[in-house]
Amino acid sequence: MAKRFQITLAGESTRFWATPELTLLRASLAGNGGLLSSCRNGTCRACRCKLLQGEISYLIEWPGLSAEEKAEGWILPCVAQARSDLVLQRP
Ligand code: FES
Known part of the structure; x- marks a missing residue:
């Protein structure tokens, strides 16, 4: 069976x-899962x-986030891949 991770949206009943x-x-x-998107790049x-919890990796070297945003935990799901079960929070 292929490896897969559970993604939970904090404060919502959504899981995928x-x-x-x-x-x-x-x-x-x-x-x-209901995540919003536009450019997808x-x-x-x-x-x-x-x-909020878990680990990701990115398809691109530096997604459109500032260093401060990254340090605060912001991610861009359109270019991120799960490396563990995750808990995400929408803004
Ligand atoms: S959809 Fe544009 S940054 Fe993710």
């Missing part, structure tokens, strides 16, 4: 599953969420 190869946005779209920030 993500395999390591899928971006969190694509996993959300496939699982009715890490520049518009429409998908921005806060990572």
Whole structure:
């Protein structure tokens, strides 16, 4: 069975599953996760969420977030992949 991680949206009843190869946005779209999107390449920030628990990696070197935003836990799900179960919070 393929490895997959559970993605939970904090404060909501929404949960979806993500395999390591899928971006969190694509996993959300496939699982009715309800994440917003526009550019889907890490520049518009429409998908921005806060990572409360878990680990991710990025498809691109520096997604459209400032160093401060990254330090605060903000991520861009359209270019991020799960590396563990995650808890996300929408802004
Ligand atoms: S959809 Fe544009 S940054 Fe994620």
